[in-house]
Amino acid sequence: MKKIRAWIYDRLGVAELSKFGMKKEVPLHSHTIWYYTGSSILLFMGIQVVTGVMLAFYYNPTIKDANASVARIMTEIPLGWIIRSIHSWSATFMIAIVIIHLLSIAFTKAYRAPREATWMTGVLLMIASLAFGFTGYLLPWDDLSLAATKVGTDIPKSIPVVGAWVTSLLRGGEDVTGDTISRFFIVHVCVLPLAIFAILGVHLFLVQRHGMSVPLKAGHRPEKNDFLPFWPNFILRESGVWLVLFGVLLTTAIVLAPSLGPAADLMAPAPAGIKPEWYFLFMFQTLKLFPSRILGLNGELAAVAVMTVGFLLVFLLPLLDNRPAERKGRTITYAVYAAFLYTIALTVWSLL
Amino acid sequence: MTTRRRSLGTGLLAFALCALVFSSAGLFSQEPPKAPAGKPAVEAVKGEVHPAPMSPKERSRVTVFLAWTWLTLGVLLYLLTLKIREADRVYRTGLFRTTEAEKEPPKH
Numbered sequence: 001m002k003k004i005r006a007w008i009y010d011r012l013g014v015a016e017l018s019k020f021g022m023k024k025e026v027p028l029h030s031h032t033i034w035y036y037t038g039s040s041i042l043l044f045m046g047i048q049v050v051t052g053v054m055l056a057f058y059y060n061p062t063i064k065d066a067n068a069s070v071a072r073i074m075t076e077i078p079l080g081w082i083i084r085s086i087h088s089w090s091a092t093f094m095i096a097i098v099i100i101h102l103l104s105i106a107f108t109k110a111y112r113a114p115r116e117a118t119w120m121t122g123v124l125l126m127i128a129s130l131a132f133g134f135t136g137y138l139l140p141w142d143d144l145s146l147a148a149t150k151v152g153t154d155i156p157k158s159i160p161v162v163g164a165w166v167t168s169l170l171r172g173g174e175d176v177t178g179d180t181i182s183r184f185f186i187v188h189v190c191v192l193p194l195a196i197f198a199i200l201g202v203h204l205f206l207v208q209r210h211g212m213s214v215p216l217k218a219g220h221r222p223e224k225n226d227f228l229p230f231w232p233n234f235i236l237r238e239s240g241v242w243l244v245l246f247g248v249l250l251t252t253a254i255v256l257a258p259s260l261g262p263a264a265d266l267m268a269p270a271p272a273g274i275k276p277e278w279y280f281l282f283m284f285q286t287l288k289l290f291p292s293r294i295l296g297l298n299g300e301l302a303a304v305a306v307m308t309v310g311f312l313l314v315f316l317l318p319l320l321d322n323r324p325a326e327r328k329g330r331t332i333t334y335a336v337y338a339a340f341l342y343t344i345a346l347t348v349w350s351l352l
Numbered sequence: 353m354t355t356r357r358r359s360l361g362t363g364l365l366a367f368a369l370c371a372l373v374f375s376s377a378g379l380f381s382q383e384p385p386k387a388p389a390g391k392p393a394v395e396a397v398k399g400e401v402h403p404a405p406m407s408p409k410e411r412s413r414v415t416v417f418l419a420w421t422w423l424t425l426g427v428l429l430y431l432l433t434l435k436i437r438e439a440d441r442v443y444r445t446g447l448f449r450t451t452e453a454e455k456e457p458p459k460h
Binding site: 229240 | 399401414425428
């Protein structure tokens with residue numbers, strides 16, 4: 001047994017990894033709690049992969065079988081309803097923690113030099129997570145998912161020159177059909193995972209390369225050795241957070257399991273009260289706020305332009321606020337607060 | 353009781369609890385709908401599909417499963433706190449502390 005362990009340790013370089021983990025230190029201060037959000041995202045991503053593979057064993061991405069196969073997963077396959085519910089809820093939890101993680105970085109100004117690329121890859125990961133949510137929403141192929149996807153894929157149409165082409169590319173034709181399901185399925189289980197793992201690799205490398213940022217006024221005292229070794233002290237604490245999060249996820253998934261609507265009918269009118277997933281609600285409400293014509297422009301186009309500029313500003317935040325770490329940058333803090341409050345307010349408004 | 357035996361015992365207890373969680377999970381799978389002869393159980397869905405087991409028997413199984421899961425998590429968290437205390441104690445003694453030359457300067 002000892003020989004096998006020694007062989008594995010030698011071939012995998014476990015000793016070097018362990019040495020690296022023990023040498024790597026996590027700063028201890030009043031904002032240390034935010035460091036746990038990054039690893040929590042990884043936990044939910046792992047759960048998504050495992051439950052997603054299990055669901056893919058039984059799911060059929062065709063117009064005839066999509067809804068029936070989800071119904072079969074929920075009613076016939078042992079524990080199928082729990083696996084589907086965990087998959088759905090862990091997506092929600094993951095996106096919520098991605099948003100919290102991004103906000104914590106924005107408020108503590110951790111995006112400043114030398115971590116600009118870390119922030120940018122993080123924003124790309126958030127966009128990929130949202131794309132996962134958007135493509136996954138159509139897969140159960142019920143009335144609501146069909147209508148929401150029609151609305152969502154209609155948005156690019158307002159863009160001049162390329163709009164119609166983008167919509168056609170997303171749908172795999174003029175309208176949302178069976179081709180859209182297979183297209184969304186392939187993007188959901190193949191294209192996006194490849195993209196997210198590639199970006200995640202770069203993001204994690206950059207986190208290791210530049211270390212963990214210590215915010216100003218965090219009360220960190222490096223001279224008093226206010227550090228925690230990453231291995232095993234920090235990892236053990238993270239494991240505790242993971243266990244609690246897993247328990248909360250499992251309980252939520254069991255108590256509030258999502259239902260499945262009747263199979264979508266392409267000829268039926270859109271049902272009343274169409275709403276996208278909660279993380280798209282603020283965009284949905286923003287679109288509704290714009291009048292049909294604004295300053296001679298198509299209202300929808302103006303809304304799309306405003307939201308695109310908003311996302312670009314978030315992506316380029318480290319370049320816009322490239323001041324030294326010692327500067328407080330109150331304007332940016334207020335702007336982030338304003339954006340956060342706007343998002344919350346419009347989400348709540350849309351829910352009412 | 354030696355430390356090794358105690359850790360082996362607690363490890364075995366945690367393993368047994370986890371194993372019981374997984375074995376009990378199979379008890380409450382949802383009962384499939386009864387299909388008339390010659391028809392598949394699930395084809396095109398007409399109405400809304402129940403999101404979770406609805407019969408009282410199935411519901412009570414779910415409750416037992418959840419209670420068992422949280423009990424297991426509680427035991428695992430307790431074991432983790434013991435491990436964290438031990439790791440912190442070892443760190444405070446400075447046995448594995450990196451030298452000042454190896455340590456990177458604090459970053460902002």
